[in-house]
Amino acid sequence: xxxxxxxxxxxxxxxxxxxxxxxxxxxxxxxxxxxxxxxxxxxxxxxxxxxxxxxxxxxxxxxxxxxxxxxxx
Amino acid sequence: xxxxxxxxxxxxxxxxxxxxxxxxxxxxxxxxxxxxxxxxxxxxxxxxxxxxxxxxxxxxxxxxxxxxxxxxxxxxxxxxxxxxxxxxxxxxxxxxxxxxxxxxxxxxxxxxxxxxxxxxxxxxxxxxxxxxxxxxxxxxxxxxxxxxxxxxxxxxxxxxxxxxxxxxxxxxxxxxxxxxxxxxxxxxxxxxxxxxxxxxxxxxxxxxxxxxxxxxxxxxxxxxxxxxxxxxxxxxxxxxxxxxxxxxxxxxxxxxxxxxxxxxxxxxxxxxxxxxxx
Numbered sequence: 001x002x003x004x005x006x007x008x009x010x011x012x013x014x015x016x017x018x019x020x021x022x023x024x025x026x027x028x029x030x031x032x033x034x035x036x037x038x039x040x041x042x043x044x045x046x047x048x049x050x051x052x053x054x055x056x057x058x059x060x061x062x063x064x065x066x067x068x069x070x071x072x073x
Numbered sequence: 074x075x076x077x078x079x080x081x082x083x084x085x086x087x088x089x090x091x092x093x094x095x096x097x098x099x100x101x102x103x104x105x106x107x108x109x110x111x112x113x114x115x116x117x118x119x120x121x122x123x124x125x126x127x128x129x130x131x132x133x134x135x136x137x138x139x140x141x142x143x144x145x146x147x148x149x150x151x152x153x154x155x156x157x158x159x160x161x162x163x164x165x166x167x168x169x170x171x172x173x174x175x176x177x178x179x180x181x182x183x184x185x186x187x188x189x190x191x192x193x194x195x196x197x198x199x200x201x202x203x204x205x206x207x208x209x210x211x212x213x214x215x216x217x218x219x220x221x222x223x224x225x226x227x228x229x230x231x232x233x234x235x236x237x238x239x240x241x242x243x244x245x246x247x248x249x250x251x252x253x254x255x256x257x258x259x260x261x262x263x264x265x266x267x268x269x270x271x272x273x274x275x276x277x278x279x280x281x282x283x284x285x286x287x288x289x290x291x292x293x294x295x296x297x298x299x300x301x302x303x304x305x306x307x308x309x310x311x312x313x314x315x316x317x318x319x320x321x322x323x324x325x326x327x328x329x330x331x332x333x334x335x336x337x338x339x340x341x342x343x344x345x346x347x348x349x350x351x
Contacts, residue, residue, distance in 0.1 A: 040151055040154075040257075044143070046144060047141045047143045047144065047155060048158060050141075051141045051142070
């Protein structure tokens with residue numbers, strides 16, 4: 001690899017490759033972190049919207065569940 | 074004790090207060106906590122944030138209390154931020170965090186809110202240790218609290234006797250900041266340091282708390298030690314963090330039109346163009 005990169009000393013080549021890989025990992029972790037924040041924000045807003053539209057957890061409102069089942073039976 | 078006038082409460086209370094109750098598998102205690110809150114604080118709104126409970130916690134909540142159910146577990150930080158987002162979107166002036174395990178006494182909530190004004194601060198932390206109480210902690214938790222207290226005193230320049238307490242009240246400015254960004258894993262001590270560095274004022278009030286009666290604490294013995302180490306690293310990293318830059322968080326945001334007593338937004342008009350800024 002040192003010959004391919006044109007670097008005379010093998011140790012130096014190893015250090016360069018290690019630094020490169022470290023930067024790649026760091027960049028990927030940064031991307032993952034940003035995406036994680038976006039996912040968290042989306043999950044929170046979806047939950048709030050579902051509460052507003054009364055779409056979630058029908059067992060929390062048994063009165064509504066009975067009302068919805070009533071006309072159908 | 075002053076009993077609020079029930080007729081006036083339904084019109085326009087002076088400050089709109091939201092009690093945020095984050096829960097994770099607290100089916101044994103949540104109903105009692107909610108009923109106590111409603112009895113002690115009839116003029117306050119209550120919101121339950123379900124952080125992915127796998128038992129019938131949600132079914133124990135009375136039907137008139139709104140429940141925001143997260144699609145998967147986000148941790149205490151994610152659950153609380155959901156509550157603060159909700160408070161910001163609905164235009165609340167004060168948000169109070171009350172745990173769903175029954176440790177926090179609803180009778181102390183009003184004192185927390187009053188302390189926000191009397192101490193002229195942005196966040197008030199209810200402390201178990203500020204005054205002499207019968208509250209006892211295990212040796213590991215006591216040692217961990219002491220270590221964190223000293224770290225916060227060194228880094229933030231303020232001495233909080235209970236920086237891990239989740240019993241706290243925040244004003245509108247802090248609600249907007251938290252809706253914008255909130256630490257994820259163990260936010261209580263991090264928030265103290267970050268708010269202080271961002272220029273917010275933090276106060277403390279001695280409160281009485283109960284010991285956990287039902288459910289299981291998320292902090293066991295081994296996790297307690299790991300918790301102290303992790304929080305210490307997080308606090309040191311927080312020195313380089315600026316989560317609430319003044320340009321990004323809208324301090325003078327105009328909240329949606331206030332609806333007295335009801336948490337529901339009005340039915341959308343044909344040309345409804347309001348958008349949320351959080």
